[in-house]
Amino acid sequence: ETDGLDQPAVGDVYKRQLKPRADGGMLREITPRPQQAGNPYKPMLATVVETIQETGNIKTLRVVLDDPEQMANFTYEPGQVGQLSVFGAGESTFVINTPPSQKEYLQFSVMQAGEVTSAIHRLSPGDKVGVRAPLGNFFPYNDWKGKNIFFVGGGIGMAPIRTIMLHVLEHKADYGKVSLLYGARSPRDMAFSYELEGWLANPDLDCALHRQSLRRLAAQGGSDPQRADRAEPQPGQLRGRALRPADHDQVHPAGPGKTGLPAREHRDHAGKAHEVRYRHLWPLQHRQPLC
Numbered sequence: 001e002t003d004g005l006d007q008p009a010v011g012d013v014y015k016r017q018l019k020p021r022a023d024g025g026m027l028r029e030i031t032p033r034p035q036q037a038g039n040p041y042k043p044m045l046a047t048v049v050e051t052i053q054e055t056g057n058i059k060t061l062r063v064v065l066d067d068p069e070q071m072a073n074f075t076y077e078p079g080q081v082g083q084l085s086v087f088g089a090g091e092s093t094f095v096i097n098t099p100p101s102q103k104e105y106l107q108f109s110v111m112q113a114g115e116v117t118s119a120i121h122r123l124s125p126g127d128k129v130g131v132r133a134p135l136g137n138f139f140p141y142n143d144w145k146g147k148n149i150f151f152v153g154g155g156i157g158m159a160p161i162r163t164i165m166l167h168v169l170e171h172k173a174d175y176g177k178v179s180l181l182y183g184a185r186s187p188r189d190m191a192f193s194y195e196l197e198g199w200l201a202n203p204d205l206d207c208a209l210h211r212q213s214l215r216r217l218a219a220q221g222g223s224d225p226q227r228a229d230r231a232e233p234q235p236g237q238l239r240g241r242a243l244r245p246a247d248h249d250q251v252h253p254a255g256p257g258k259t260g261l262p263a264r265e266h267r268d269h270a271g272k273a274h275e276v277r278y279r280h281l282w283p284l285q286h287r288q289p290l291c
Contacts, residue, residue, distance in 0.1 A: 034075045034134050043085050043130025044070055048123050049105060054191040057112045058156055059121050060097075062105040063129060075134075076100055078141060078164040082133025084108055089119035096133060097159040099167040106131065109159040109191060139164045148176035154184045158191050165205075172204045179206040 036044070045066040052060040061084075065071040076096055085091030094108040110120045123129065141164060149168060153161035161180075168175055180199065184190045199207045 033077055033080065033138060036133060036135070037070075037073075040132060040135075043083070043091070043132050046106070046129050046131045048125050048127045048129060050125060051123065052194075054109060054193070055155075055189050058109055058191050059112070060107060060109045060191075061120065061123060061129075062107050063131065064105050065131065066128075072103075074103075074106070077134070077138035078167040079136070079138035079160060080134040081136045082106065082108065082131050083135065084110075084120065085130035085132070086116065086119040086123065087128070087130065090116040091130065091132070092116045092120075093135070095160045095163060097163045099163060099170060101167075101170060106133070109156065111156040141168060144168070145174045146176065148179070150179045150181070152181045154182065155189050156191065158182060162192060162195075169202070169204055177206065178204060179208070181208045183209070 046063040047066060048061055049064050050062040054060055065074065078099060079095065081093050081095050083091045084094055094110055096106055097109055098107040110117050112118055112121045151161050151165050165180060168178055172178065196209065199205055
């Protein structure tokens with residue numbers, strides 16, 4: 001019994017194909033993922049070239065590998081992570097939140113929560129760190145081709161969303177409508193605020209923001225607050241990836257019967273593993289209906 005895997009001829013490599021099993025299930029094709037060359041337990045030396053204080057407790061670091069050849073040959077998939085180490089303090093895991101097309105530096109966004117993350121927050125340009133990457137799995141973006149994609153992110157959960165969203169937008173011709181719902185407990189907790197104006201202006205991205213966040217953006221010289229529309233995402237081909245759904249329960253709860261949004265379930269790309277309910281996500285601001 002091979003569970004749908006083709007038996008290879010002698011000396012051949014297994015060729016994994018999507019084939020129905022006897023129970024009606026379907027095997028997912030196994031895609032090789034990039035891995036660190038050499039000893040995966042030995043950190044690559046890197047230098048911090050820039051830091052950005054995103055919020056009161058979230059800091060972004062941009063690092064460059066000290067070995068030019070390692071930096072030039074570094075590849076990864078959207079959603080893969082790296083172990084970032086501060087010598088003498090320890091190491092911790094963070095998503096690489098730049099798209100793979102970004103070759104000038106690796107970007108990590110870190111929420112201060114303990115000893116290692118506090119040490120990372122004290123880093124400045126010129127400091128040395130260790131990087132073990134890429135590690136882990138990645139978003140199955142090939143399965144999403146031809147589909148509408150609805151991203152939901154908030155707070156530090158926006159870091160992995162940013163990675164895959166920018167990758168999808170770079171290959172927009174392969175996908176349907178791309179939408180983003182972005183909120184946080186308060187406007188001060190919105191990471192990547194310096195990119196919001198560009199996201200709102202991007203014709204390929206239907207971006208919905210927390211009302212106060214958009215007003216804050218306007219106060220900083222960005223877009224004027226627009227009319228708040230009630231949008232009900234529709235099922236069908238819509239696919240979404242939701243991270244940290246608890247954050248989104250805090251986006252202006254308006255009370256029962258006042259939202260115009262049903263408690264509709266939206267599941268992740270597999271349609272099984274994760275659920276998030278829209279609980280009174282009113283008011284929202286966006287340029288046009290989400291779906």
